Amino acid sequence: MPTHWEGSTEERIALDAYIKLWRASQSVESRANRHLGDHDLTLSQFSVLEALLFLGPMTQRKLADKILRTSGNLTMVIDNLERSGFVRRERNEKDRREVIVRLTDEGRAKVENLMDEHVKGIVEVFSALSEDEQVVLARLCKKLGVGGAT
Template sequence: MPNRYAGSPEERSALDAYVKLWRAAHAVEVVANRHLAAYGLTTSQFAVIEALYHLGPMSQRLLADKILRSSGNLTMVIDNLERDGLVHRERMATDRRVVNVTLTTQGEALITQLLPDHVAGIHEVFKVLEPAEIEQLSTIARKLGLALQGRLDDEAVAVKARTRRSTLRRNVHGA
């Protein structure tokens, strides 16, 4: 669908690429994850157990970063996975603020059973592309992702610095 934005040709081109990328990514996610409903899992729940399966136990904060979810959203996801016996949470003895999440035996059995269907679904989605196109898509997506991650990291550092300065001013001025 052509856009009606009256910006420069470069802006219109970027907007067009963004819309196509977003729609394609959404369609890929829906089709590739359609099978999860048969296992009673949401996409976020699957992302958690898959990350734990491949990367091992990790803190809830690191897990949120790995699966690109907010820590607030992840708390509810993990609550439900723990309720269903798929993961276990434990506070670190050395730092009680850190909560580690571990895949249970039941969770590992589920992901082991589920992963072949998941990979087959992804393979099916990408069959419309030639191998060279898949490689090109991977290269472009990585380039874009790495560039934006650098920007996000810079913004996170800036936010932390502003927060520290604000806290310091409040402490110094007694506000």
């Protein structure tokens, strides 16, 4: 649905693009991550496990930055993952103020077992676009995400 804003052409085009991008991102996120509920994980929980799998242990603050969440929101997510035995927190020996989050063996197994299904879901959603279109979309999203810088 295009915007009903009666501003300038520039404003209407930008708003229309924004609306379409936002709706598409919500739809893609929902369809690509539908399987997580079958494994009793939220998207935030899976994102933490995935980040720790591929990037290794890190502070809660750095983890929040990596998965685009606030530190406050992430505290509850990590609490729940810790309660499930998927992660553990450790004080940084060099700076006791910092808490390092690590995958447990159980957490590593959980996320590794989910990766094939996760990737399959994403590939399925993006199959609506050709490979060339996916490359162009990725480039445009990166350009938009960094504020127009190349």
